[in-house]
Every structure is written in C-alpha cells, then in structure tokens.
Amino acid sequence: MTRIPDLLSSGHTFSFEFFPPRTPEAEATLERTLVELAPLHPAFVSVTYGAGGSTRERTHDLVVDINRMTGMTAMAHLTCVGHTCADLEGIVARYRDAGIANILALGGDPPAGAELPPGELTYAVELVRLVRSVGDFAVGVAAHPEPHPRSPDLATDRRHTAEKLAEADFAITQFFFEAHHYFELVESLRDLGVDKPVIPGIMPVLSVGAIKRMTEMQGSDFPGWFEARLREVEDDPDAVRAVGIEEATKLCRSLLDGGAPGLHFYTLNRSTATREIHAQLDPA
Numbered sequence: 247m248t249r250i251p252d253l254l255s256s257g258h259t260f261s262f263e264f265f266p267p268r269t270p271e272a273e274a275t276l277e278r279t280l281v282e283l284a285p286l287h288p289a290f291v292s293v294t295y296g297a298g299g300s301t302r303e304r305t306h307d308l309v310v311d312i313n314r315m316t317g318m319t320a321m322a323h324l325t326c327v328g329h330t331c332a333d334l335e336g337i338v339a340r341y342r343d344a345g346i347a348n349i350l351a352l353g354g355d356p357p358a359g360a361e362l363p364p365g366e367l368t369y370a371v372e373l374v375r376l377v378r379s380v381g382d383f384a385v386g387v388a389a390h391p392e393p394h395p396r397s398p399d400l401a402t403d404r405r406h407t408a409e410k411l412a413e414a415d416f417a418i419t420q421f422f423f424e425a426h427h428y429f430e431l432v433e434s435l436r437d438l439g440v441d442k443p444v445i446p447g448i449m450p451v452l453s454v455g456a457i458k459r460m461t462e463m464q465g466s467d468f469p470g471w472f473e474a475r476l477r478e479v480e481d482d483p484d485a486v487r488a489v490g491i492e493e494a495t496k497l498c499r500s501l502l503d504g505g506a507p508g509l510h511f512y513t514l515n516r517s518t519a520t521r522e523i524h525a526q527l528d529p530a
C-alpha cells in the first residue's frame with residue numbers, strides 16, 4: 247500500500263484530482279482522462295466527496311476501482327458535513343478493508359439548497375482523529391493560502407490550520423493564482439511550529455467565464471493583472487486558454503523552484519490542460 251507521506255519524502259509528487267461522474271457520458275470522459283493521464287505516472291490521484299447527494303457512494307467505488315484497476319494510488323476525500331460519527335467510522339472502515347491507505351479529511355461544504363443534518367463533527371481536525379482511530383491511514387487535510395471564507399481573520403485561520411496539520415501527515419491547498427500566497431502560508435505554519443508537507447493545488451484557468459465562478463468558490467479576489475490579460479483576448483477562446491496554461495505553468499515553476507513538495511492539479515476530469523502544463527514543466 248503506497249502512503250503519500252512516503253512519496254513526499256522521496257521527491258516531488260505530481261498528482262491529479264477527480265470528481266465522481268454523474269452520468270454515463272461523464273463516466274466515459276473520466277475513463278478517457280484516466281487513460282490519457284496514466285503515462286504521466288502521477289504519484290497519486292484523489293477523488294472528491296460530495297457532502298450529501300448521490301455521489302458519496304461513487305467516491306468509494308471510484309477510489310477502490312482506480313486502486314485495483316489502474317495501478318495508480320487513489321486517495322479518498324471525506325467530509326464531516328451531514329454525517330454521524332458512526333457513519334464516518336463505517337465509511338473509513340470500508341476503505342481500510344478495501345486496502346485504501348490515504349484519506350483527505352475535510353470539513354466540507356453542504357451543497358447549496360441541500361437539507362442536510364449538521365453532522366456530529368464540526369471541524370476537519372476531528373475527522374483526522376476519527377480516521378486515525380479506525381485504521382493506520384496516511385491522513386491529509388486542506389489548507390487555504392488565502393484564508394478560508396468562514397475564518398474571522400488570517401491569523402485565526404493560520405492557527406487552526408497549524409493545529410489541524412500538526413495532527414495530519416500533509417496538506418493540499420485550495421487553488422490560488424499568485425505564488426506568494428502559498429509561500430506566506432508555509433512560512434506562517436513554520437512560525438507556528440508545523441513543517442509538514444503542504445502541496446499546492448493548481449487550477450488552470452481556461453475560460454473567462456471561469457473567473458467569476460472561481461472567485462465565488464474560493465471567496466477571494468482574482469488578481470487584476472491576470473483578469474486584464476484574459477480580457478485582452480476574451481473573444482478568442484484558444485488565446486484565453488493559452489494565457490491560462492502559460493500562467494499556470496509559470497505559477498507551477500515558481501512553486502517548485504521555491505521548494506513546494508509537489509503539485510496537485512484540479513483536473514475537472516479533463517486531461518488536456520494538465521498534460522500541456524506537465525509537458526512544459528517536465529518535473530523530476
């Protein structure tokens with residue numbers, strides 16, 4: 247069983263995030279994407295978990311299938327939202343029994359409009375403890391380079407992240423568009439006494455329409471200089487895409503040059519952008 251902390255201690259990791267498909271067409275797209283990304287030999291891949299709704303069971307099946315059938319190491323995301331402790335223990339025990347070694351423990355966001363019970367755990371750090379109580383897992387957590395929207399201020403956010411990461415093995419960040427956000431996060435965690443690996447999350451911007459969605463999703467400003475570059479070419483989708491890939495590649499280079507332990511790509515179940523960036527980086 248491959249454990250992500252072992253991979254991180256032996257060189258840069260290059261990893262991909264997928265979500266469980268909801269339709270047969272989306273399933274076919276993901277299957278194609280997995281085939282296209284396999285030659286890049288990702289250190290691991292991860293599968294998101296929908297807080298509430300029908301994709302929950304699919305996360306389990308997809309993680310187990312990827313591990314068994316593709317030779318890639320798949321990590322399962324899991325969230326506190328809407329679950330009792332007994333639910334969560336049951337889910338984690340199934341992963342343990344299926345030979346899954348890595349879990350990303352998250353607070354979770356209930357989907358808009360969903361009527362979900364609050365759940366028995368409030369914060370991801372509690373889920374880290376629960377996962378460890380069920381089995382010998384490698385446990386990752388989320389980190390937010392620009393503070394989490396529910397945090398009252400940056401210092402409080404950093405303190406909670408440090409406390410959580412101190413109990414976990416590694417973190418993966420929310421996406422961001424300027425490298426200094428990542429380095430400031432890592433530095434403040436070190437100042438708080440935590441130097442576990444923090445893998446930056448990368449989201450290539452491939453359309454102007456995506457800008458608004460992204461800023462809403464992460465509750466922070468999309469950099470003005472980046473938006474201006476995209477707006478200059480907004481009538482030409484290929485040029486917009488090229489700018490997005492170029493900026494994502496520059497960001498990846500700065501992060502690796504500055505000591506990031508790897509790169510985690512939010513693929514949105516597509517392979518092209520990730521493959522293009524990978525080809526330009528040629529990571530070791």
Ligand SMILES: Cc1cc2nc3c(=O)[nH]c(=O)nc-3n(C[C@H](O)[C@H](O)[C@H](O)COP(=O)(O)OP(=O)(O)OC[C@H]3O[C@@H](n4cnc5c(N)ncnc54)[C@H](O)[C@@H]3O)c2cc1C
Binds near residue numbers: 295351354355402447
């Ligand atoms: C790499 C990555 C993958 C993700 N995958 C998924 C997914 O698969 N499914 C999904 O639904 N969501 C996913 N998310 C989104 C995530 O669930 C949300 O960002 C969520 O709002 C917060 O999750 P968290 O794990 O950071 O929560 P927490 O660590 O619980 O933090 C949430 C808020 O509570 C505060 N806090 C933490 N601990 C305490 C404490 N002890 N006392 C007081 N306040 C505290 C934090 O500062 C923060 O403001 C992912 C995010 C990332 C970065």
